[in-house]
Amino acid sequence: MLHSSAANVTVDPPLAAGIATADSLIANGLGRLFPGAVFLISKDGKIVHQRAFGYAQLNDYQGRRLAAPRAMRITTMFDLASVTKVMATTMAVMLLVDQGKIDVDAPVYNYLPDFRGQHLDSITVRNLLQHSSGLVQWQPLYYHAANTAQTYAVIRDMPLGWGVGEARHYSDLGFMVLGDIVQRVSGQRLDRFLEQDLYRPLGLRSTTFNPLSHRFTEFAATESGNVYEKHMVYDSTFGYRYRGDPTEWNGWRQYVLNGEVDDGNAFYANGGVAGHAGLFSTAGDLYVLLELLNKSGSYGGRQYIRPLTVDRFLTLDKYQNYLGWQALAYLPPGSFAHTGFTGTYVAGIPKYKLSIVLLTNRQNIGTDARGYFPDLAPLQQAVARAIVSGAAASQ
DSSP states (O other): OEEEEOOSOOOOHHHHHHHHHHHHHHHHHBTTTBSEEEEEEEETTEEEEEEEEEEEEEEOTTSOEEEEEEEOOTTOBEEOGGGHIIIIIIHHHHHHHHTTSOOTTSBGGGTSTTOOSTTGGGOBHHHHHTTOSOOOSOOOGGGTOSSHHHHHHHHHHSOOSSOTTSSOOOOHHHHHHHHHHHHHHHSSOHHHHHIIIIIHHHTOSSOEESGGGGTOOOBOOOOBTTHHHHHHHHOTTSSSOOOSOGGGOOOOOOSBOSSSOSOHHHHHHHTTOOSSSOEEEOHHHHHHHHHHHHTTTEETTEESSOHHHHHHHTSOOTTSSOSSSBOOTTSOTTOEEEEETTTEEEEEEGGGTEEEEEEEOGGGGOOOTTSOOOOOHHHHHHHHHHHHHHHHHTO
């Protein structure tokens, strides 16, 4: 099942060929890597290709195929998972840096006064953005916290996993703390600050946390409960080791997730609004946010973020990544990207004035015998390469 839509924009033959190749790659993944997908390409600030593939929900809680699977549409909203880190939290920090309210090289305790201790004192906002704070990567914080304030206290009091600035260790906890900084500095919760200062002014209509509470109804289904995280907690050889008693908490959801954030720390411990996960959006809205960066902070004739601030965030650091954003080796220099655990992918390629959005619902296809969801990295790379090659040949 395929649905496509694109503006009446002329595409050079090499780029058109690249798009056709990418479409074929995505179509080949249907039913094998994911039930459905939405794919969007923009060139020179205009959407040149937008297509929906397959189904928004294929399987029920027991993993059985639905008698009438829901079709994927280009307007379907996705749980972005860790793409939240860039499309919400990093954007919010950029806005506050641009307003002179946050200094990325200041210690975290400048903004969260009780974030103190022998090692915490030396953690800066930059460390959090570049995943070099030493904070552990993941723990089931919902075993010890039921709201954002409790979650922050658990993170603050948790021993570090590494030395501050020692290396880049991707950390959900670091981005939860960034969300706390945004709230303290702006005086508003992360979702409200972004809605007021960025999403609404940009005209985004389908980008929000806790979308069910905002009466949205059309979602790409994710997981059957929190099977993956439960496996992580109970099996010390699977992902991350939890040193507590796995049986001390048993609030696991037992239904297919539609419009509820999959990530347990976002859902159980942060009320659906967190710096590392929880944002929902559509391909069309994500294109606007990518274009904002591709155009050095301007969109629709308005300058939202100064070019200097955008450049600061998109300058390679000593770990060969950006602040918040990832620099992927297979993309041209200057490109920025991020992935999400639910099967989401966004990339901006300023060199060719390209934006790429590939959203899938891989979790709804279920896990393999070892408990893992399908690996989408090879597909994401192949799709991006096809588009970039086409754009390069069109120059």
